[in-house]
Amino acid sequence: MFKAALKNLLGHKLRMFLTGFSIILGVSFVAGTYIFTDSIGSTFDNLFKDVYAGIDVSVRPAKPEFGVGALSFDESVLDIVKSVDGVSAAAGGAGGVAQFLDADGNPIGGQGPPTIGASWAEESGLNVLRIVEGGRAPEANGEVLVDKATADKNDFKVGDTVKIVTLKPAQEFKIVGVATFGESDGLGGATLAVFSLAQAQELFNLPGKLSEISVKAQSGISPEELRDRIDSKLPEEVEAITGQEQTNESVSEINEGLGFINTALLAFAGIAIFVGSFIIQNTFRIIVAQRAKELALLRAMGATKVQVVRLVIYEALAVSILSSIAGIFMGMLVSSGVRNLMNVVGFSLPKGPLTVEPRTIIVSILVGVVVTLVSALLPAIKASRVSPVEALQENEGGGRKRKSLFKRGLIGTLITVFGAGALAYGLNGSLEQPIYLVGFGVFAMFIGVSIVAPLLSVPIARLVGWPLVKTRGIPARLARDNARRTPRRTASTAAALMIGVSLVTMLSVMATTFKSEITRLLADSFPADLIIQSTNIGDAGPGTAGISVEALNDFEQVKGLEDVTAFRYAFQSVKVDGDILDFFIGADSESLDKVMKLGASEQAMKDFAKGAVLISENVSKKSNVKAGDTITFEFAQTGEKTLPVAGIFTEPFDSEYIVNTAVYLDTVKDDSVTWIAASIADGQDEAAVKTEAEKALAGYPQLDVQDKGELFDTAEKQIDQVLGLFWGLLGFAVIIAVLGITNTLMLSISERTRELGMLRAIGMVRSQMRRMIRYESIIIALFGAVLGVSMGAFFAWVLLRALKDQGISGYVFPTGQVIIYFILAIFAGILAAAWPARKAARMDVLKAIYHE
Amino acid sequence: MPATKQKAEKQTKAAKKNVVASVTDAFKIYGKGDTEVRALNGVSIEFEKGVFTAIMGPSGSGKSTLLHCAAGLDRLSSGVAEVGGTDLGKAKDKALTMLRRKRVGFIFQSFNLVPTLTSKENMLLPSTIAGKKYDTKWFKDLVGLLGLSDRLDHIPSELSGGQQQRVAVARALVARPDIIFADEPSGNLDSKSAQDLLMFLRKAASEYGQAIVMVTHDPNAAAYADRVVMLRDGKIVDEIQKPTVDKILQYFKKFGS
Structure with missing residues (x-):
C-alpha cells in the first residue's frame, strides 16, 4: 500500500510540490528559530570562553537581592586579593559608560546594545582583548583603544582623534589601538572604549575605586578552589566568581536579551504552520475528490475502508517527511537571514557555524508530520466513505447535491462565540497568565470562522x-x-x-x-513645551547617569524657560509587598502639575510636596489604599520606609507610584535624572528658546532637546x-x-x-x-x-x-x-x-x- | 487513389457555392519510424449546406481525427482543412477561436454544460462569450422545437440526460453556425432520447439548411444522415447515399466492420 502511495505521489510532482511548499515554509520557521537560538548561544559561549580564557577568577561588587547595587569597591581590595595564596597575578579595572561621537558630534550607538567604557589591565594574560597589529595599549591620559567592529563601522584608525562622552562632558582622545574579542570583532553591537586605569577612574568618577579585579591562578590550583580562597578573605560587599561562571552568566544574559526575538519567531512559526495547515487540508481534500474514481476502483477490487484511509495517510506521511527535511534546510537560510537582518539593524552578532541540534530536527519533523497528518485525516476518512459504485458512475462534476450547511453553521458559530468568550475573559485582567487563554481564544475564533x-x-x-x-x-x-x-x-x-x-x-x-x-x-x-531625554538608553542605573545634575543645572539657566521639572526613574530597586517595581518615579513637586496633568486633587499635590506618595487609581483599587493611608516600601539602597499616601492620580503614567524629588534622593540615593520637562514662558519665541537650550546642552551630545x-x-x-x-x-x-x-x-x-x-x-x-x-x-x-x-x-x-x-x-x-x-x-x-x-x-x- | 481525388475535385466544382467545410489530401501522422501511425492517410471530403453527413468506421479508423481536424480542434500533418474559406492550418489560435465562434458548432458525447449556469445561459454561452446579440426569434423557435421551453431556468443537474444533450444542441445552433460537428452525440442517451435528438438533427439539416457532420458507430444513428462515409485505416473506403439501417448493416456484413 505504501508503494502505491509513493508511486502515486511521484506521478503528480506538481501536486506534491504545492502541498510540500506550504509544509516547508511552516517548518522552516520552526527550524530557523531553533537554529538561530542555538547558533547564537553556542557562538557567544565560545566567544566568552575565549574572552575569559586567561581569567580564572573575577572579583566584583556583590549583587544585592534586588536593585542595581554598588558598581565599585575600594582599591584596597586588590591588595587583599594579591595576598591570597595561589594567586599568580591580579589586575584591577574600572568601567562605566563611554559613548563615541561621530565627526558631526552625534553620539554613536546607545539605542540598544551598551556603550562600554573599560580600563586596560597592565598584567599580561589578564586582558580579554587582542590588539590588532599596528596598535598598542592605552598608557597615558588622552589615549583610547577601540573595538574593531566600532572602528571599522565608523572608519576610526590608529592615530585619529575622537570625542568620547562619559560622566564628564565630551573630551578628545587619541586612538592608539584597535582590538578584537578573541575571534570576534565586536560584542553584539556594543561599542568599547578602553582607557588606562587612572584615566578610567577619573572619567567614571571612581577615584580610588575599582569595578572589578581579574585574577590568574598559579598552576595546580583550580579556579573553584581559588575562588573560595579569595571569597573568604573579601569584605561582604565584594564577591568572587570563576571565569566559567562569568561566561555562563554573560551568555544567559545575552540569550535573555534575544529572547523576544525567539518568542516572536516561534509565534510566527505557529502562524505559518496554522496557515499552512489550511492549505494542506484543502489540497488533500481536492486530491481525494479528484481521485474518487481511483479510490473507488481500489475499493471495488477489494480494498477495505481502512486500506483507503491508509493510502491517503501514507501519501501525506511521505510528503510531510520529505517537506519537513527540506524545511530544516530552509530553516538554516531563515536563521542566517534573521542574523543578517539583525546585523543590518545594528546588532553585531558574531559570525559562527550554524548549530543544528538533534532537538531541532526532531521537533521540526514532528511538527511537519503531525500537522500534515491531522490535515489529511478528514479527507482520508471522507475518501473511504465513497461507495465504489457511486464513484465509478459517470460523474459530471457540478451535479452533486449540496449538503445541508445548517449544522456546519451552527457548530462554527458556537466555536467562534466560544473563542470570543475565551478572548474576552482572558483580557479582562483577572488572570495571572492571560496570554494562553487569549491565544487559545484567537485560535478558536479562526477555526470557528473558517468552519462558518x-x-x-x-x-x-x-x-x-x-x-x-x-x-x-x-x-x-x-x-x-x-x-x-x-x-x-x-x-x-x-x-x-x-x-x-x-x-x-x-x-x-x-x-x-x-x-x-x-x-x-x-x-x-x-x-x-520641551523635553530633554538621553539618546543613550543604556544610561539607566545609578552611577551611569542618564542626565547628570550638572546638565540639569545648565538647562535651568536657559532664559525663557519656566517650570523645569526633573523626572528620576529608579529601575527595579524598590519593592512593595514583595513585588519589585519596574519603575519608581521621583518628580519636582513645585512644577509637576504645570507640565503634566495627572488628574490628582489639589490637596493631594500639596501633601505630595510635603513628602507623601501619589498612587495610581489602579493601585488604589487593587490594594484598597486611599489618601491618608500609608504604604511601606523597601528600597535597595536604604531599606524599609513607610510613606503616607497623598492621593491618587488618574492619568496613565510610567509608574504606579510617584514621590517628590527630596524623598526620592533620600531613599533611592541616585541623583541622575531620566528626563526633563519644561514650559516656555508666554511671549517668548519658542524656536529661539529651544535653540538656546540646545546651546546650553552642547557639552552633552547624548542629550536630545525635543519640542x-x-x-x-x-x-x-x-x-x-x-x-x-x-x-x-x-x-x-x-x-x-x-x-x-x-x-x-x-x-x-x-x-x-x-x-x-x-x-x-x-x-x-x-x-x-x-x-x-x-x-x-x-x-x-x-x-x-x-x-x-x-x-x-x-x-x-x-x-x-x-x-x-x-x-x-x-x-x-x-x-x-x-x-x-x-x-x-x-x-x-x-x-x-x-x-x-x-x-x-x-x-x-x-x-x-x-x-x- | 487518383480516382478518388478526381472525383472529389469534380464534386467541388459542381457544388462549390454550397460547400461550407472541406478537407483535402489530409494526412495525420503520429510518431516516427516503426511506431508511425497514420490516423488520416490521404482523405479528401467536402461538407455542404443542408447535408447531414455521418462518418463511420471501426475503432482506430481515423473518424474522430477527421472530425477534429475538419473542425479546427486539431491540425493536419499535411493537407488542407477549410471552414467557410478559411485555411485552418494557417490560422493562429485566436483566429481559430474566432472561427469557432462564428462558423462552427460542437456537440459532444458528454454534454459538457457549465454546471453553474441555467439552461438558457448555457445555450446562449457562445453569444455571451463573443459579446454578440442573439436572434431571439430563432432562439425561441429552437427552444420550442427542442421541447425545452419550461426548462430554461433549470441548472444542468436538474435536467435529464436527454434534456442536457438538447441544451447542448441548442447551444451549438443558436449562433447559426455554417457547420455543426457532433461526436457520438447520442452515445450517452437512452434510445428514446437518442431518437428525438437525431430526428431533430435531421430536421435541422433539411428544413433549416444546416450542415452537420456526425461521427458515430451506431448504424441506427447513421441512418438518419443524408450520406454515410466509411473510413478504414485513415482512408475513405466507401460512401452510402440515402442510407438505411439495412444498407449499412449489409455493408458491414460484406466488408466486415
Missing part, C-alpha cells in the same frame, strides 16, 4: 464579485459562479489569507489608535518601526496563503479540464480564459480580505477595551490603510492566478475536451 466561512462564501463572493460581473462580462460571471460552486474549497483557501490579514488589520487599528491617543494625551495632559512635534514624531516612528517588523514577518503568512490560492486554482483547473476545453471550443479566447481564472483568484483573495479585516477589527476592539485601564480609550479605524489592504489583496489574487491562468489558457483544447 463556506456559508459566507456564497453571499460574500456575490458581493465582491458584483463589480467584476457588472463590468467584466462573462469571464467574471463564470469566475464568480465557480468560486461559489465549491464553497468549502473557496472558504478554506480564503481562510488561510484571513489569518494574516486579520493580524495585520489588528495591528493597524491598534497603531492608528495609539497614534491618535498620543496626540490626544500630548494635547490634553501634557502642557510642557512636542518632535516628541510625537519620535513616538510615531517607534510605533511604525514595530509595525514594520511585524508586517515583514506576517508577510510570510500572506505569501503562504497566496501560494494556497495558486494551489487551489491549479487543482481546480485540472478538475475542470473538460469544461474549460468546451469553453474554448465554443469560442472563448485565451485572454478570456486567463481573465476568468484571474477573477476567480481575486474573488477568493477579496473574500479572505473581507474575513480578515472583519476579524482584525474585532480583535483590535477587544484588545483596546482591555487596555482601557491603562488609559487607552477610543477606537480609530484606519480606513485608508484598509482600502490599501483590499487593493493589495486584488494584486495578491492576480499574482496567485498568474501560473494557473497561463496553464488554463495554454491547455490543448482537444485533449481537454476528451480529458478523463
Whole structure:
C-alpha cells in the first residue's frame, strides 16, 4: 500500500510540490528559530570562553537581592586579593559608560546594545582583548583603544582623534589601538572604549575605586578552589566568581536579551504552520475528490475502508517527511537571514557555524508530520466513505447535491462565540497568565470562522464579485459562479489569507489608535513645551547617569524657560509587598502639575510636596489604599520606609507610584535624572528658546532637546518601526496563503479540464480564459480580505477595551490603510492566478475536451 | 487513389457555392519510424449546406481525427482543412477561436454544460462569450422545437440526460453556425432520447439548411444522415447515399466492420 502511495505521489510532482511548499515554509520557521537560538548561544559561549580564557577568577561588587547595587569597591581590595595564596597575578579595572561621537558630534550607538567604557589591565594574560597589529595599549591620559567592529563601522584608525562622552562632558582622545574579542570583532553591537586605569577612574568618577579585579591562578590550583580562597578573605560587599561562571552568566544574559526575538519567531512559526495547515487540508481534500474514481476502483477490487484511509495517510506521511527535511534546510537560510537582518539593524552578532541540534530536527519533523497528518485525516476518512459504485458512475462534476450547511453553521458559530468568550475573559485582567487563554481564544475564533466561512462564501463572493460581473462580462460571471460552486474549497483557501490579514488589520487599528491617543494625551495632559531625554538608553542605573545634575543645572539657566521639572526613574530597586517595581518615579513637586496633568486633587499635590506618595487609581483599587493611608516600601539602597499616601492620580503614567524629588534622593540615593520637562514662558519665541537650550546642552551630545512635534514624531516612528517588523514577518503568512490560492486554482483547473476545453471550443479566447481564472483568484483573495479585516477589527476592539485601564480609550479605524489592504489583496489574487491562468489558457483544447 | 481525388475535385466544382467545410489530401501522422501511425492517410471530403453527413468506421479508423481536424480542434500533418474559406492550418489560435465562434458548432458525447449556469445561459454561452446579440426569434423557435421551453431556468443537474444533450444542441445552433460537428452525440442517451435528438438533427439539416457532420458507430444513428462515409485505416473506403439501417448493416456484413 505504501508503494502505491509513493508511486502515486511521484506521478503528480506538481501536486506534491504545492502541498510540500506550504509544509516547508511552516517548518522552516520552526527550524530557523531553533537554529538561530542555538547558533547564537553556542557562538557567544565560545566567544566568552575565549574572552575569559586567561581569567580564572573575577572579583566584583556583590549583587544585592534586588536593585542595581554598588558598581565599585575600594582599591584596597586588590591588595587583599594579591595576598591570597595561589594567586599568580591580579589586575584591577574600572568601567562605566563611554559613548563615541561621530565627526558631526552625534553620539554613536546607545539605542540598544551598551556603550562600554573599560580600563586596560597592565598584567599580561589578564586582558580579554587582542590588539590588532599596528596598535598598542592605552598608557597615558588622552589615549583610547577601540573595538574593531566600532572602528571599522565608523572608519576610526590608529592615530585619529575622537570625542568620547562619559560622566564628564565630551573630551578628545587619541586612538592608539584597535582590538578584537578573541575571534570576534565586536560584542553584539556594543561599542568599547578602553582607557588606562587612572584615566578610567577619573572619567567614571571612581577615584580610588575599582569595578572589578581579574585574577590568574598559579598552576595546580583550580579556579573553584581559588575562588573560595579569595571569597573568604573579601569584605561582604565584594564577591568572587570563576571565569566559567562569568561566561555562563554573560551568555544567559545575552540569550535573555534575544529572547523576544525567539518568542516572536516561534509565534510566527505557529502562524505559518496554522496557515499552512489550511492549505494542506484543502489540497488533500481536492486530491481525494479528484481521485474518487481511483479510490473507488481500489475499493471495488477489494480494498477495505481502512486500506483507503491508509493510502491517503501514507501519501501525506511521505510528503510531510520529505517537506519537513527540506524545511530544516530552509530553516538554516531563515536563521542566517534573521542574523543578517539583525546585523543590518545594528546588532553585531558574531559570525559562527550554524548549530543544528538533534532537538531541532526532531521537533521540526514532528511538527511537519503531525500537522500534515491531522490535515489529511478528514479527507482520508471522507475518501473511504465513497461507495465504489457511486464513484465509478459517470460523474459530471457540478451535479452533486449540496449538503445541508445548517449544522456546519451552527457548530462554527458556537466555536467562534466560544473563542470570543475565551478572548474576552482572558483580557479582562483577572488572570495571572492571560496570554494562553487569549491565544487559545484567537485560535478558536479562526477555526470557528473558517468552519462558518463556506456559508459566507456564497453571499460574500456575490458581493465582491458584483463589480467584476457588472463590468467584466462573462469571464467574471463564470469566475464568480465557480468560486461559489465549491464553497468549502473557496472558504478554506480564503481562510488561510484571513489569518494574516486579520493580524495585520489588528495591528493597524491598534497603531492608528495609539497614534491618535498620543496626540490626544500630548494635547490634553501634557502642557510642557520641551523635553530633554538621553539618546543613550543604556544610561539607566545609578552611577551611569542618564542626565547628570550638572546638565540639569545648565538647562535651568536657559532664559525663557519656566517650570523645569526633573523626572528620576529608579529601575527595579524598590519593592512593595514583595513585588519589585519596574519603575519608581521621583518628580519636582513645585512644577509637576504645570507640565503634566495627572488628574490628582489639589490637596493631594500639596501633601505630595510635603513628602507623601501619589498612587495610581489602579493601585488604589487593587490594594484598597486611599489618601491618608500609608504604604511601606523597601528600597535597595536604604531599606524599609513607610510613606503616607497623598492621593491618587488618574492619568496613565510610567509608574504606579510617584514621590517628590527630596524623598526620592533620600531613599533611592541616585541623583541622575531620566528626563526633563519644561514650559516656555508666554511671549517668548519658542524656536529661539529651544535653540538656546540646545546651546546650553552642547557639552552633552547624548542629550536630545525635543519640542512636542518632535516628541510625537519620535513616538510615531517607534510605533511604525514595530509595525514594520511585524508586517515583514506576517508577510510570510500572506505569501503562504497566496501560494494556497495558486494551489487551489491549479487543482481546480485540472478538475475542470473538460469544461474549460468546451469553453474554448465554443469560442472563448485565451485572454478570456486567463481573465476568468484571474477573477476567480481575486474573488477568493477579496473574500479572505473581507474575513480578515472583519476579524482584525474585532480583535483590535477587544484588545483596546482591555487596555482601557491603562488609559487607552477610543477606537480609530484606519480606513485608508484598509482600502490599501483590499487593493493589495486584488494584486495578491492576480499574482496567485498568474501560473494557473497561463496553464488554463495554454491547455490543448482537444485533449481537454476528451480529458478523463 | 487518383480516382478518388478526381472525383472529389469534380464534386467541388459542381457544388462549390454550397460547400461550407472541406478537407483535402489530409494526412495525420503520429510518431516516427516503426511506431508511425497514420490516423488520416490521404482523405479528401467536402461538407455542404443542408447535408447531414455521418462518418463511420471501426475503432482506430481515423473518424474522430477527421472530425477534429475538419473542425479546427486539431491540425493536419499535411493537407488542407477549410471552414467557410478559411485555411485552418494557417490560422493562429485566436483566429481559430474566432472561427469557432462564428462558423462552427460542437456537440459532444458528454454534454459538457457549465454546471453553474441555467439552461438558457448555457445555450446562449457562445453569444455571451463573443459579446454578440442573439436572434431571439430563432432562439425561441429552437427552444420550442427542442421541447425545452419550461426548462430554461433549470441548472444542468436538474435536467435529464436527454434534456442536457438538447441544451447542448441548442447551444451549438443558436449562433447559426455554417457547420455543426457532433461526436457520438447520442452515445450517452437512452434510445428514446437518442431518437428525438437525431430526428431533430435531421430536421435541422433539411428544413433549416444546416450542415452537420456526425461521427458515430451506431448504424441506427447513421441512418438518419443524408450520406454515410466509411473510413478504414485513415482512408475513405466507401460512401452510402440515402442510407438505411439495412444498407449499412449489409455493408458491414460484406466488408466486415
